[in-house]
Amino acid sequence: MMDDAVPVPPRRRFSLMGWVWSWIVWITIRLLLLAFLLVLLFSVFNPPTTLTIIQASREYPIFDRRWTALEDIPPVVRRSIVAAEDANFCSHWGFDMQEIRRVIASGGNGGASTLSQQVVKNVYLWQDRSWTRKAIEAVMTPMIEMVWSKRRILEVYLNVAEFGPGVFGIRAASAYHFGTTPDRLDAVQAARLAALLPSPKTRDARSPSPRSRSIADGAATIVRDGRDVCIR
Template sequence: MGAERSNHKAEPGLEPSRRRRWRWKYLLWLPVLFVAGSVLQVAVLRFIDPPLSTVMLWRYGEALGQRDWGYRLHYQWRDLDQMAPSLPISLVAAEDQRFPEHNGFDLKAIEKARDHNARGGRLRGASTISQQVAKNLFLWQGRSWVRKGLEVWYTVLIEALWPKSRILEMYANIAEFGDGIYGAQAASRQFWNKDAAKLTPAESAKLAAVLPAPRRYNAARPGPYVQRRANWIQRQARQLGGDAYLQED
């Protein structure tokens, strides 16, 4: 009887140990599942156009949290060949002139930005178009080491699994060009009441010019800063060789 009682007390003690072992097994599988899931996610989006981006959902939730009941998202997908040729080269001229050459990270631009910021003054970033697609499409807003690490991971996946033309097409469609206005087609309809295919080089440059702060600047009613920047973007686009610069991909 005493032995039976001892065995009966020992059995429950094994159960927590088993649970701990299973818990560790599950935790060890989490990184594998994340890697597999994120690779599948990026691979699918090479061929399927996203209905929304994470930044769009985040912004919509932010508006609801502020009780902005009139807030609307404007988003209409257009393939790259349905946009004016001046738009992609304007985006590259404004945001990432080494876009066709780098593999997602522009080390020269990072070094220049670091040296500039070390001297003080207005902070300068060095995010490539690929990094901005990773942030806007997959990640939440804010700054943290976790978010930065995920940005690097998704940028590597995007560059590995997508052609450059798809990266640029995605950026042109999910970038914010005004408060709640995402993508070149929605921006073109909202600002000039026409399709993105009919954008002029000047209008394309103005859209690219507002990207540093699309809620502050207006492409349809450009102030001195936007106009100067748009003129600079047009000059840079011509120096790069126009839309032929992007046709090597």
């Protein structure tokens, strides 16, 4: 009696597309892991510098930029920055869908970037408007919102934002524009610094402007509305 023959499994054919796809998945997973680790890193440690600052140093001398904790920045400064850049900061998850819909309805192509998105761009990425940068920003912004507190996001933003040619961070901005320190900024000065954004190289913080007056009003409004609850 003959033994039953053991079936031999068919040989898998090599698939170039399958091989390429597996490598894409492998690389993507590791890039996402790296991005998440970088987000974790700066949730605890302060970024020593950024690509934007390094690039700016080729054109301008960088003004002294020591880190300032959020507790040492007056609430009126925090509110002014939020009013100027992201009035719904405390209520969104990284993307302000209400503002995005408003921009789309008005036919615009910008102006809906949140503080969370700007932190991702300023700390981890570069400043051009390429689709590659926007795609990475879209992936990392929810990571920032998931791992960092709103106070941490605002603190990092205030320490890396540009307030003039070579002037990065609220401490450098306070000294450069008003000869003072962040803890001594008043409501008028806070509004004028916030009014520099997002065009710090072309605006003057020492002169009053309609934008700075509007920001001062907006800062008062978000207090009345309770929209500053996450940054108090």
